[in-house]
Structures are given as structure tokens and as C-alpha cells.
Amino acid sequence: MSLPKDFLWGFATAAYQIEGSVDVDGRGASIWDTFSAIPGKIADGSSGAVACDSYKRTAEDIALLKELGASAYRFSIAWTRIIPLGGRNDPVNQAGIDHYVKFVDDLLDAGITPFITLFHWDLPDALDKRYGGLLNREELPLDFEHYARTMFKAIPKCKHWITFNEPWCSAILGYNAGYFAPGHTSDRTKSAVGDSAREPWIAGHNMLVAHGRAVKAYRDDFKPTQGGEIGITLNGDAVYPWDPEDAEDVAACDRKIEFAISWFADPIYFGKYPDSMLAQLGDRLPTFTDEERALVLGSNDFYGMNHYTANYIKHKTSPPPDDDFLGNLETLFYDKAGNCIGPETQSFWLRPHARGFHDLLVWLSKRYNFPKIYVTENGTSLKGENDLPREKIVEDDFRVQYFDDYVKAMAKARTEQGVDVRGYMAWSLLDNYEWAEGFETRFGVTYVDYANGQTRHPKKSAKSLKPLFDSLIEKE
Ligand code: GBH
Numbered sequence: 001m002s003l004p005k006d007f008l009w010g011f012a013t014a015a016y017q018i019e020g021s022v023d024v025d026g027r028g029a030s031i032w033d034t035f036s037a038i039p040g041k042i043a044d045g046s047s048g049a050v051a052c053d054s055y056k057r058t059a060e061d062i063a064l065l066k067e068l069g070a071s072a073y074r075f076s077i078a079w080t081r082i083i084p085l086g087g088r089n090d091p092v093n094q095a096g097i098d099h100y101v102k103f104v105d106d107l108l109d110a111g112i113t114p115f116i117t118l119f120h121w122d123l124p125d126a127l128d129k130r131y132g133g134l135l136n137r138e139e140l141p142l143d144f145e146h147y148a149r150t151m152f153k154a155i156p157k158c159k160h161w162i163t164f165n166e167p168w169c170s171a172i173l174g175y176n177a178g179y180f181a182p183g184h185t186s187d188r189t190k191s192a193v194g195d196s197a198r199e200p201w202i203a204g205h206n207m208l209v210a211h212g213r214a215v216k217a218y219r220d221d222f223k224p225t226q227g228g229e230i231g232i233t234l235n236g237d238a239v240y241p242w243d244p245e246d247a248e249d250v251a252a253c254d255r256k257i258e259f260a261i262s263w264f265a266d267p268i269y270f271g272k273y274p275d276s277m278l279a280q281l282g283d284r285l286p287t288f289t290d291e292e293r294a295l296v297l298g299s300n301d302f303y304g305m306n307h308y309t310a311n312y313i314k315h316k317t318s319p320p321p322d323d324d325f326l327g328n329l330e331t332l333f334y335d336k337a338g339n340c341i342g343p344e345t346q347s348f349w350l351r352p353h354a355r356g357f358h359d360l361l362v363w364l365s366k367r368y369n370f371p372k373i374y375v376t377e378n379g380t381s382l383k384g385e386n387d388l389p390r391e392k393i394v395e396d397d398f399r400v401q402y403f404d405d406y407v408k409a410m411a412k413a414r415t416e417q418g419v420d421v422r423g424y425m426a427w428s429l430l431d432n433y434e435w436a437e438g439f440e441t442r443f444g445v446t447y448v449d450y451a452n453g454q455t456r457h458p459k460k461s462a463k464s465l466k467p468l469f470d471s472l473i474e475k476e
Contacts, residue, residue, distance in 0.1 A: 001408065001415040005474040007422060008113055009465065010070030011429035011445065012377050014120035014165065015078040016048045018432045021055035025095040028084025030122035031133065032435075035181030044438035051433045053454040058103050062110050064446065064456060065429065069466035072113040074376055074425045075103075076120035076165065079147055086124025087139075088146035097154045104155050115376070115425065116158050117233065118148055118214070120165040121180070121435075128182055134170060134203040137286075141210040148214035152222040159228035162304050162376065163214050166235040167207040167264055172325050175199040179436055186323060197322035198284050205286040208267055212295030232268065233304030233376045236261040238356025242314035243336040252315035255327035257363065269368045271297035276327060280320060302422070303368065306377035309349065310341050310356030343398075346381035346441045354405035361413040361421065372420050378406055379427035381434075381441045390457060393447050399461040404468060411472050426465060430456065 016032045036047035054061055065073050079086060081096030100116075107114050123133050131139045148163070164170075169180060176196040178185030184194030211232050218230045239256045241249035258266070258274040266274050271293050273285055288296070311331035320328035333341045333351055342351035361373070380402045385393055403426060413419040431444035439450055445462035449455045 001411045001472070002474050003411050003414060003469070003472045004422065005476065007424070007469070007473050008072040008374075009424045009469045009473075010065065010072035010074070010112065010426070011068070012074035012115075012425040012427050013054070013429050013432065014076045014117065014122075015081075016051075016120070016122045016433065017428075017435070018052040018054040018430055019078065020048065020050040020053045022047075022049050024055060025081065025099065026084055026093040027078060027096065028080035028086070029125040030078065030080050031125050031128050031181040032122050034125050034128075035183055038183070041183065042436055042438045044440055046433070046438040048433045050450075050454070052430045052448050054430070055099070057454070058106060060456065061429065062106055062112070064458070065107075065112055066110045068445070068458065068462050069469075070112060072115055072423060072425060073107060073429070074115035074117060074162070076117035076122075077151060078122055079119065080122065080124045082150055083124065083147055084126075086127040086147070087130070087143050090126075092150060097150070100151075101154055104157055108157060113160065114158050115160040115162060115374070115423075116151070116155070117162040117165050117376075118151060119144070119163065121170055121174075123170075123181075133182065134174070134206055135199060137202070137206050137209070140206045141213045144210035145213040145217050149217050149221070152218055152226070156222070156226045159226070160374070161218065161228060161230040162233050163211040163230065164207050165233045165376075166306055167204055167211075167232070168235055168260055170207065171200040171204040175203050176323060176325050200325060201281060201285050204263060205288075208264060208296050209292050211268075212292070212299045215299040215301075216295055229301035231300040231302040231304050231374075232264065233306055234261050234264050235306040235308075235377075236360065237308065237331075238310035238353065238360045239313045240310065240335065240341075240356075242312045242330075242332055246315070248315040249313060252327065252329040253313045256311075256313050256329055256331070257360075259325060259327040261364070262367070265303070265364075265368060267293075267296045268298070268300050269371075280324070280328060284322075300371065302372040302374055303364065304374050304376040305361075305364070306427075307357055307360060307375065308378065308380065308427075309351055310353035312341060344383050346383050346385060347437075350380060352380055352402050352405065354402075354409040357406050358409040358413045358417075361410065361419045362417045365413075365417065365419045370418060370420050372422055374423040374425070375410065375421065376425050377427040378424065379403075379443050379445075381443050385442050386440050390447060390449065393442075394457055394459045396445075396459040396461050399445070399459065400464045403461060403465060407465075407468055407472065424469075
């Protein structure tokens, strides 16, 4: 079992989760600045105003990456540092561009390959207020294309672009559950606005088209001279039937992946939404115009895969409510026979089950004809980690084991099943702002001491990846 000799590995982060410096160098507000300021939305009442202070500590972060042996680093650009008001007729902020140009230069000088995510959830707040942000079918794709072009032009040295990170999260958590910015939901105790039955599907559609427009711009006007590649990153969990003897549970497993992943991947690889979604959602799922379909179909140079966990899936027998987004099924941690999917972590949704990674890699490869895959996120939190003293936190054997199991499961999928995996980014380089969970949940391989000047202390897991990849990557 092995990985190819030019395999890239490293760590991932996202702008709002690590940068801080929200008022520095002309940055505009994003929907996460606004959302995190609303009392009750974030578990510990915190925001990303300081976070890991990474905007000011780029040299330190790059030195850390180098020390850990990483060959790649995935980070995201804050749209509002580039175009503070977000739109294609709004002013461009040169100070923001300069920051990321220098960051990429410094990464390359350190021998680290940058993977840039253009959108990791931090939509310009001005666009949300101006025209409804992700809900606007005409404006959003055009403004995103303009922002993307600005970055392609500014950073020709970047050869790996990711348009959207996990559009599922922006659409469902932002517009159905209201758990993420901008917090829309039909539940009027949580939000004055929102339609959980319709808005998520509109937001998802518009992100797909925006992705398609950015990819076309890159291929037409930048790729011929720059020679890079571009794709989207999708999240999805592995699935196992609650009752393997029940054909309905087996069928619900595919439906679960279709509602999470194929919602976006089928239009990109096949030019249409999955039949299971059309059957359940009907005309609540937008219809692609011919122009939109042409933009989206074939728009991935690679598949970006974020993966963390697995569930047992039990089909439901009653008709789905209008706000259902799972595909009329339950996700469970125990199967009918009482088997548990994996141990608890600090994240209510995350239980390690490495075989699921292998099986989902194979499922995706079969459905989408063995695309080139970069694993753009994989990692775990630890139950109660935040309550431990620093000397204990850095002894994160649970996380070491997680990476060991998951990376080997990936190598096995490549060697035995022909999965074309070319890179792997662990989530995350640093403990950071875990969105609605605030700073209580830590995902970093590096402990960040928020109370003492954001100092960095690599955990055991930080140092475990280099020997692991050295043992798996082919030498010749
Ligand atoms: C990633 O999402 C994000 O890209 C990253 O920013 C984040 O820090 C990291 O995970 C760790 O959380 O029960 O409906 O609320 C991971 C994928 C998908 C995991 C949605 C949480 C919540 C399901 N996420 N899921 S729900």
C-alpha cells in the first residue's frame, strides 16, 4: 500500500477561522462578523476578531509548516480583504491583494505548494444586504467571477484553486438550520427571515453557477498561460445501513450521499441534479437554464474532498417534511445489532471510522469515473480536550491514531481500488475558530494558547504526519 511519488500533503485552514485583524488594511465585514455579533449564535459568544492572529503571523505559520515537513498548505482568501463591499463595481483593495501575494511568495520560498480556497463561507456582508447574497441568481455568480478573476490575475504562481468550500454547509446550515451565517431558517424563534424548504436549494444552485463561471474564466483567460487547475471542495460522510438486511436502508445510504455530495457533484460531472433529489424536492430544486448547465458541466479539474466521519442510515417511512435536507432518513451512531460507529469526540457529529473514508473514496471514484482527488480536509476534535492543561493537550494520541488510520485507509483505497488520490490536507494546522462552536472545540495539530498571546505549541499529532507520509509515498 502506497501513495504516488509526487503526492502533496500538508494542512488546511480558513481565513475567518485563523486570521483575526478584521479591521486591518481595509478589510470589509463578512456575514460571519455580523452573525457572530448576535447574542446566542456562538456557543462561547466569541468571534473571529482575533482568532489565531494569523494575519499578522504569516512568517510564524510558514515556519511551523516547514518544521512539520508539509509540502502543501491550503488556506482561504477573505473576499472582503480584496473587495471590501464584494461587488464587481465596488473598489478593489490593493493592501488586501498585497498581503496574499506576499504570503504565496513566502510559502513558495519555503518550498510549500499553495492551495487557495476563494470562498470559505465569509461572504461580503454588503452583498448579503444589497441583494440577498447567495440567494441572488443573477448577481452572485457575476460578483464571484469578478472576485475570482482578480485573484487569478494577482497570484499567477498559485497552481491549485478551489472555488467554494463545502457549499452544502453554506446552503443548509446557513439557510435551513440557521446554525451558520447568515442564519436564515423558517424557525421564527431563531430568525425573522428564511424559508428552510426553498432557500437552501436556491443558494446551492447559485453557488454551483458561480463556481462554473469562475472555472470558465480561469480556463479561458488564465489557465493557458498559468497552467494551474481548479475545482470545488465538497463535504460528505460515509454511510452504512442501520439494517444491512433491509433493502430500504441500503437504498437510503446512496440517497444520503446524493443529498450531501451529488447535489453538487452530479451537475458538475453529469449536468443534472440526482433523481432522488428531484423526486423528493420537485420544483423547489431550481432548473438549470441551458447556459447555467453548460457552465457547470465538466467544471472540475479535480475533486476536492472534505471528510471526517460516518453514520448508520435508517430510512424513514412517513413522507418527508418540507424542510428535510437529508433525503428522508435518520443518521445514527449505532446500527440495529448495537454496533457503534466509533468513539465520541468534542464534535457532536464526528465519530472516527476510518474504513468509511476508504469506502467513500471508492464510491465517489466509481460514480464519477475515477477523478483526480485532493483530500482538502480530514481531522478530528477530542472529547474534553479544551478542559485539559497544555501539557496534556499536546499529548493527543487519539488524533495521532485518527490520522494514522485515515491516511492508511486512503492509501489502501488507492492501491487496491485504483482511487486517484494526489494530495491530503489535515484539518487543521492550528486550533482555531470553530464557527458556531467558538473556541471550545479544537481541531488543530497545534495548540493555540488564546489566553496567552496566541502562542503556538505543536501537539504530538503535528509531528506524526511526516513519518507517516514518508512511509507511504513512493520514492521512485
Ligand atoms: C469543515 O466542515 C469545515 O470546512 C471547517 O471550516 C471546520 O472547521 C471543520 O470542518 C471542522 O468542523 O448536524 O447538520 O449540524 C466539516 C463538515 C458538515 C461537519 C456539517 C459538521 C454538521 C452537521 N461539516 N456537519 S449538522
